[in-house]
Amino acid sequence: MVALRDLHGIGYLHRDIKPQNYAIGLGPKESTIYMLDFGIARKFTEADNKTVKVPRIKVHFLGTLRFASRACHKQQEQGCKDDLECWLYMCFDLFDDDKGLPWKRCQRQEVLKMKEQFFRLEHPSCYRIVPEDFKRLVQYIGGLKYADEPDYLYLRNSLGAISKEARVDFSKPLDWAGITTRKKKEKEKEESDETDSDVKQEETGSGDKEAYDKKSRMKSRRSRRSRER
Structure with missing residues (x-):
């Protein structure tokens, strides 16, 4: 989340957020998670890094089917919200690699439909392992528009509350330490x-x-x- 916030802060989108594009540091850096692969990253702001570019009429599909945003499926211009949408899918997949993403084993033409249902909270099986409080994040991210600047502080605070509710002790060594x-x-x-x-x-x-x-x-x-x- 912090890496995405910083990337967006300099006017760039990643556009291919997925587990394979993150890596754990080595040795003294093992508590740091690095974001990788900026091969299809795109600048979404003008030269002033503040004004969001006018969206293109049509954009070819780029990314990974399982984690691509709905706008990507619809060949629409992507914004910060789309990176967050991909990040959300990644979180569900990491929590539950079997039921977290119900479209994981579906045909391409069914994936967009199921992602739309996901944001309408019509897939209760997604929350078999994923905390129910993630629904707040789903609703917030699902309601963002192309040019909206996400409230990263709200997202981080929500994650903190979810972690506290799940009794996650960040003072303990990480699983991979x-x-x-x-x-x-x-x-x-x-x-x-x-x-x-x-x-x-x-x-x-x-x-x-x-x-x-x-x-x-x-x-x-x-x-x-x-x-x-």
Whole structure:
């Protein structure tokens, strides 16, 4: 949410918000979540970064079907509201990757219809795991217009209230805390073990060769002595 607010603050839209375009930092940055892939980002404001551009009459579909906004489906110009709509779909999918987005396994022509129903709160199955209080966010984001500037403070406060209601303790380590560091150490240990094993094999191979050469020389000497006799 903060990354989107900052991106919109400099006059740009992402237009492809989805889980695959976020990544967790490494080491001391593991508590930071990074937004990635600005390949289809677009400037939505004029040079003054304040005036919203006049929307184009028709815009070709860009983005990912599952997470694309309704305006994208309708080939309409996208605004800040559309990034937030995609963000909302992403949240539901992360909460519940089975029932969070009811159109997940539907044909393309059915997806827009189901997204419209989603904003009319006609899919109660979406809230099987997702907190019911998310309905406030759905209604707020669903009511935004193309040129509207979203109230990011309201959205953040709403998320804070939802987290508090769910008794989320932000003072505790995140679920993934330490995983990247631990995996790095495990990989380094595996590589170290493999190196040690290779060295031992080389040493063993060298010793075997020396023993073989010594045995061959002794056999050759006995053979010469036998011929001399």
